[in-house]
Every structure is written in C-alpha cells, then in structure tokens.
Amino acid sequence: MHAFCDDDSVLGYKFFIMEYVKGRVLTDPDLPGIGVKERSAIYREMIRVLTELHAVDVHALGLDSISHNRGNYLSRQVSRWGRQYEASKTTELPRVESLSRWLQANATLGDSYQSCLVHGDYRLDNLIFHPTEPRVLAVIDWELATIGNPIADLATSLICYRAPAEARRVVPGFSTPVLRNLRDHGIPSEEELVAQYEELAMVEARTVWPVFLAFCAFRNASILQGVYWRALNGNAASENALGSQSLVELFADLGMRIADEANVSGAQVVLNKVEAFMLEEVYPMEESFFAHASSDQRWEVWPPMEELKEKAKRSGLWNLWIPKDLGGRFTNSEYAPMAAAMGRSVIGPEVFNCSAPDTGNMELLLRFGTEEQKRLWLDPLLDGTIRSCFGMTEPEGKVAGFTVRLGSLVAVAFGVAMLPLRSLLRSSSVASSDATNLQSTITIARAQLKVDGRKWWTSGAMDPRCRLCLFLGVSDPTAERHRRHSIVLIPMDAEGVEVERSLSVYGFDDAPHGHAEVAFRNVHIPLKDSFLLGQGTLEILDSNRRGSSHCFSGGWNRKGF
Structure with missing residues (x-):
C-alpha cells in the first residue's frame, strides 16, 4: 500500500492506493494452457508462500490490533459463519444445521495451535503469479485477515480438491480440479501438499485436517447462502447467483461426508x-x-x-x-x-x-464465566500463557474435634494437595472441602468487593506465571447454610495479596509450581465480573469442578510402559 486517506472530503469516502502488480491470476484450478511441470511448481509455490505468511512476526509489523482475541479461533469462526448463515437463511436446510452442530462440538480440536497471521481466504485465485514464472508476486483479498489457526488457510487453499464440480458456475475457485489423473497432468495431490506444508512449517496438520476441511465446506455454504439471498433481493454480482442455493446443500453434504468419515473424536x-x-x-x-x-x-x-x-x-x-x-x-x-x-x-x-489446578479452574470459567471473565482469564489459560491457583484450604475454622480435623484429608477431592496426618494433629485445620467451615470473608462495599482470609496449600500460587486465584469465602453469613459461600476471581497482583511461604507435601516443595500459604489482607477488587456465577453459588461450582478436569494419575506408575 502506497498511501491511505481518511479524509472523506477528497473522494467522498476513505480510500487507499495500492501498488499495481503485473502478473497472472489463475482462477481455474485445472490450470489450462500451462505445462505439466509448471502446474506442479505453481501449486507448490502456493504452499511455500503460505508457510512464509504464517511465519510473519505479527508484533514486529504492528499488526497486533487486527484481532483482540487470540484464543478459540475455530470456535469463533464457526460461530461467526453460523450467524452469517442464519442472517441470510431463506429456508430450512437440515444438512447445514447438522454440519453446524458437528463443528460446534468439535471446534476445540482446531483451537489447539499456536496463533499466527491468517489470510482468511487463501486460494490459488487470490495470488498474483509472475507473468512467465511459477512465482508468487502478491497475495490479494485480505479483508478476512486475522490472528488465528494456520491450518484454516491450508484447508481453504485445498478445499478445491473436495468441492463439488457444480461450484464452477458460480465461483470457479471453489471447484475441484476436474482432471482425473492429477499426477500425469502435473498437479500434486492433496496429501502431497499437506505433507509439504507440514515439512516447511514444522507443524502437524493431519490430526485436525478433517475438522478444518469440514469448516471450509460450512463457510462456503454460508457464503453461497448469502449470494443467493442477495440475488433474491436484486443485489447479486453474478448472473449465476440464483443457482447458488443448490450449492449450499452440496457443500453441507460435503462437510458431513468429511465429518462422517473422519471420526475425529477417536x-x-x-x-x-x-x-x-x-x-x-x-x-x-x-x-x-x-x-x-x-x-x-x-x-x-x-x-x-x-x-x-x-x-x-x-x-x-x-x-x-x-x-x-x-x-x-x-x-x-x-x-x-x-x-x-x-x-x-x-x-x-x-x-x-x-x-491441576488450571483444568478445574478453566472448566468453571468455561461453564459459568461471563464473556469478560473468559476474555481476561480463560483465553490466556487455554493458550497456556498464564497459570492459576485455587484458594480453598484454611488453617483455622469454627469446628473442633479430632474426627472433624481428619476430614481435611478429603481436600484432595477438590484438587488440593493432601495434608500429612502429622501436620493435621498439630494444627487447628478443618475440612475446607466442606465450605461451611470456611472463615475467609467476601464483603460487598458499593462497587467493590473486600476480601480477607488466609489460605494454605494453595497449589500453583508459587509459580511465577500464576496470575489468578479462584478464592473461596463467605459472602453472606446470614443466608441459608449452603448459600453463604462464593468464588471470586482475584488477580494475584492485587494489593493485599501476599504469597508468604512455600509448604511441603510429604517433604516435597513441588517447585516451581509449589503449594503456598497466601494471605489476603483488605484486598479490594471491582464488584463487576468478580463473582463466578454470582453470589452464593459455591455449591453449584463445587459439584461441577469434580468432573473430567479432575482425571489425574499417579506420577510414577510406568512399569511395563
């Protein structure tokens, strides 16, 4: 781009001036009129350029602002194109609905990769090749660019191998090469190009390949539904747009065939x-x-x-x-x-x-967190850039008696390290897994929460990456016995939070993760988006935290493995 003008008075709207690139735009994936050797080189050049695009340092180029949400890329894309489809839907198409549900259930498989610059519509016909050489001079059509999963671009570039041939009459780039023997005509197979990408990018794509192919089919169905809707309203750019309705179903069928064959949840x-x-x-x-x-x-x-x-x-x-x-x-x-x-x-x-304890904490945020809580805490936890802790066990409580104190051993059920029996006999610890014994307080003071308490064996709090504590405390002492307690989200750098010391478990300090004694003295946090699921909901949160995120195994059972 040579220049950008945001002064509407010049032309009546904002505009930019791009460099003119002289070259070839290849709209037919069969590459007619091109020699066998060059066909192979063109497809492989397309993949090579894609790996270079995905290696771009987004931060160094000042492109961080093109996406404020780096996590859950495929989940967000499925939701976005689902809304796009619903907005232009003209009749019920059960196969589209089925594909949408399948993608929603499997999208997290595609959320697992390191984020990078994603073109969003990377296809052969969005590249400008040298007039005589199989060399890409420019990549065009960047309006869908974002930060996301690189395999989405790879699938977009290769969905033409799977797409229905009928798509040619509406969008040539959507259609599959019709040549029966690709190798004899110089066009690499889909498998060969995926393998080339994996080798150059040092990324494994095949584990998630079916999910992204199915997503591309769904996105194409959504786009074509929009084309048809605009045609009905007299706003279509293509004279063949009214024929796109049948293609919506064909792409949905393609996506479901991929889903049925893939068994990606194996x-x-x-x-x-x-x-x-x-x-x-x-x-x-x-x-x-x-x-x-x-x-x-x-x-x-x-x-x-x-x-x-x-x-x-x-x-x-x-x-x-x-x-x-x-x-x-x-x-x-x-x-x-x-x-x-x-x-x-x-x-x-x-x-x-x-x-642990991140899995349990993430599950609670995933199930019950507000959108802001998910943005602040869940996204970076899912991405593995921060860690968290769970503030439950306390050194003191109301109840007394030897039998009750032994109950502290069940703290392991909540993902907290077990206290040695000798330590229990010397202390006044209680069963903090029974929330009615908690003494830490959460007090509402206008638009803020005031938190006071002391937590023991707070697993993960010693980790320098720990940024969040899910803190258990009494928020309404006058409420019914099992409605008095809540979980609040406390940033570990909040004023008044002090990690005082490391505690050992059976003689081990488990560094750098650790198990800490943490003091919360007159900690003030905003009332908005601090309660998890609202006030007095600890019993609900407790029962949900004991799920799949608490499948653990002993660390040294490797005999015969």
Missing part, C-alpha cells in the same frame, strides 16, 4: 499419539527437569517447558481435558486413559495444558 487414536509424545518428547527431558528442580533456580520456570508445550500444540494434543458437553472431544471415560498416560511423568500434564 479417543484411541489420540491416546496413541499422547503415549508416543510422552515416549519421544517428555520422558527424555525428565533428567533435565529434575536437575533444575534440585538447583537454586528451581522456583523459576523450567526453560524447556514452553518448547514442549509448543510441540504439543503443533501436534494437536492441547487442552484434551475439555469435556465433551462443553465442545470438547472426549467423554470422561475416553479422557481418563490420556490423563493416566500424561500422569506417568511429573512434567506430563502441564505439557498438554492438562494440569
């Missing part, structure tokens, strides 16, 4: 991948981790962890804990063996973003 396939990842990537790094955990830098984040997390993301093995009823891929029974495989190493669960 738990055994993913379990095999988790176990292979543990063998190849995690176990070999344990010696390095233990050396770090024994050093004087043990309270700093172990440097290789972030690299392992990125590898898990690229492999499509990220956030596997998300329950199926929240759009995840697996039921509790399907996820449990994966959790067991991860738990065979002390570093395993975090590598896949499946470690």
Whole structure:
C-alpha cells in the first residue's frame, strides 16, 4: 500500500492506493494452457508462500490490533459463519444445521495451535503469479485477515480438491480440479501438499485436517447462502447467483461426508499419539527437569517447558481435558486413559495444558464465566500463557474435634494437595472441602468487593506465571447454610495479596509450581465480573469442578510402559 486517506472530503469516502502488480491470476484450478511441470511448481509455490505468511512476526509489523482475541479461533469462526448463515437463511436446510452442530462440538480440536497471521481466504485465485514464472508476486483479498489457526488457510487453499464440480458456475475457485489423473497432468495431490506444508512449517496438520476441511465446506455454504439471498433481493454480482442455493446443500453434504468419515473424536487414536509424545518428547527431558528442580533456580520456570508445550500444540494434543458437553472431544471415560498416560511423568500434564489446578479452574470459567471473565482469564489459560491457583484450604475454622480435623484429608477431592496426618494433629485445620467451615470473608462495599482470609496449600500460587486465584469465602453469613459461600476471581497482583511461604507435601516443595500459604489482607477488587456465577453459588461450582478436569494419575506408575 502506497498511501491511505481518511479524509472523506477528497473522494467522498476513505480510500487507499495500492501498488499495481503485473502478473497472472489463475482462477481455474485445472490450470489450462500451462505445462505439466509448471502446474506442479505453481501449486507448490502456493504452499511455500503460505508457510512464509504464517511465519510473519505479527508484533514486529504492528499488526497486533487486527484481532483482540487470540484464543478459540475455530470456535469463533464457526460461530461467526453460523450467524452469517442464519442472517441470510431463506429456508430450512437440515444438512447445514447438522454440519453446524458437528463443528460446534468439535471446534476445540482446531483451537489447539499456536496463533499466527491468517489470510482468511487463501486460494490459488487470490495470488498474483509472475507473468512467465511459477512465482508468487502478491497475495490479494485480505479483508478476512486475522490472528488465528494456520491450518484454516491450508484447508481453504485445498478445499478445491473436495468441492463439488457444480461450484464452477458460480465461483470457479471453489471447484475441484476436474482432471482425473492429477499426477500425469502435473498437479500434486492433496496429501502431497499437506505433507509439504507440514515439512516447511514444522507443524502437524493431519490430526485436525478433517475438522478444518469440514469448516471450509460450512463457510462456503454460508457464503453461497448469502449470494443467493442477495440475488433474491436484486443485489447479486453474478448472473449465476440464483443457482447458488443448490450449492449450499452440496457443500453441507460435503462437510458431513468429511465429518462422517473422519471420526475425529477417536479417543484411541489420540491416546496413541499422547503415549508416543510422552515416549519421544517428555520422558527424555525428565533428567533435565529434575536437575533444575534440585538447583537454586528451581522456583523459576523450567526453560524447556514452553518448547514442549509448543510441540504439543503443533501436534494437536492441547487442552484434551475439555469435556465433551462443553465442545470438547472426549467423554470422561475416553479422557481418563490420556490423563493416566500424561500422569506417568511429573512434567506430563502441564505439557498438554492438562494440569491441576488450571483444568478445574478453566472448566468453571468455561461453564459459568461471563464473556469478560473468559476474555481476561480463560483465553490466556487455554493458550497456556498464564497459570492459576485455587484458594480453598484454611488453617483455622469454627469446628473442633479430632474426627472433624481428619476430614481435611478429603481436600484432595477438590484438587488440593493432601495434608500429612502429622501436620493435621498439630494444627487447628478443618475440612475446607466442606465450605461451611470456611472463615475467609467476601464483603460487598458499593462497587467493590473486600476480601480477607488466609489460605494454605494453595497449589500453583508459587509459580511465577500464576496470575489468578479462584478464592473461596463467605459472602453472606446470614443466608441459608449452603448459600453463604462464593468464588471470586482475584488477580494475584492485587494489593493485599501476599504469597508468604512455600509448604511441603510429604517433604516435597513441588517447585516451581509449589503449594503456598497466601494471605489476603483488605484486598479490594471491582464488584463487576468478580463473582463466578454470582453470589452464593459455591455449591453449584463445587459439584461441577469434580468432573473430567479432575482425571489425574499417579506420577510414577510406568512399569511395563
């Protein structure tokens, strides 16, 4: 772009001046009139340029502002195009509805990759090639550009291999190459181009490939429905637009065929991948981790962890804990063996973003959080850029008696480390898993909440990446006994929050994650978006937190593995 003018008085509207690029725009995926050798080079150049686009440093180019939401890319796209379809719907099309529901249920599979610059409509006919060489000079049509999942662009560029041939009459770029023997005509297969992308980008695409192909089919159906709706209203740009209604159903059928064939929720396939990842990537790094955990830098984040997390993301093995009823891929029974495989190493669960207490905290935010709470806390937790803790166990309580104190051992059910029996006998600790024993207070003061209390064995609070505490306390002492308590979201850098010391569990400090004693003294936070699910709802939150996110396994059961 040479210049941008935001002065409406010049032409009556804002405008920009782009560079003129002389070259070829290839609208027919068969590439007629082009030699066999050059056809292959053109398709491979398309993939090469795509990998370079995805490697762009968005921050260095000042493009951060093109998207304020970096997480849950595919989920957001499915929702967006679903709304687009609904806005232009002229009749009920059950296959479109079925595809939409399937994508909503499986979209989290596509939320697992590292975000990058995404073109949004990357196709052969949105590239300008050199007049005589198989070389891309420019990429055009950027109005759908955002920050998102790179596999979306790859699927968009290759959906032509699957698209119904009838699409040619409306949008040539949507249609499949009609040449029967692609290899003899120089056009690489879909599988070859996916493999080329994986090699150049060092990303595994095949695990999530069916989901993104099905999404592209759904998006094309939504676009074509809009074309048809505009044609009915006399606003279509194509003389063939009235014929696009039948294509909507054809693309929906294509998407459902991909979904039916894919079985992308195949738990055994993913379990095999988790176990292979543990063998190849995690176990070999344990010696390095233990050396770090024994050093004087043990309270700093172990440097290789972030690299392992990125590898898990690229492999499509990220956030596997998300329950199926929240759009995840697996039921509790399907996820449990994966959790067991991860738990065979002390570093395993975090590598896949499946470690406590984050999983339980994320599940509560996913189920009950407001949109603002999700933006502030859930998105970065799902992305693995921050961590969290759960403030439950307290050193003091109303009730007394030896039998009640032993009840503190059940704190493990809420994802909090068990207290050693000897410590219990010496302390006045109570069963904080029974919320009626809690003494911490949450007081509403106009537009703020005032929080006071002390928490023990707050797992994760020692981690330098810990940014959020889900704090349990009494918010209305006059309410009915099981409606007095709430969970509030407290930033760990709020004034009055102090991590006082590390506590050991059976002699281990579990650095850098740790189990902390944390004081909350006269902490003030905004009333708005601080209560999780509202005031007095701890009992509901408690019962929901004991779900798939709490499938754990002992760390050292590797015999025969």
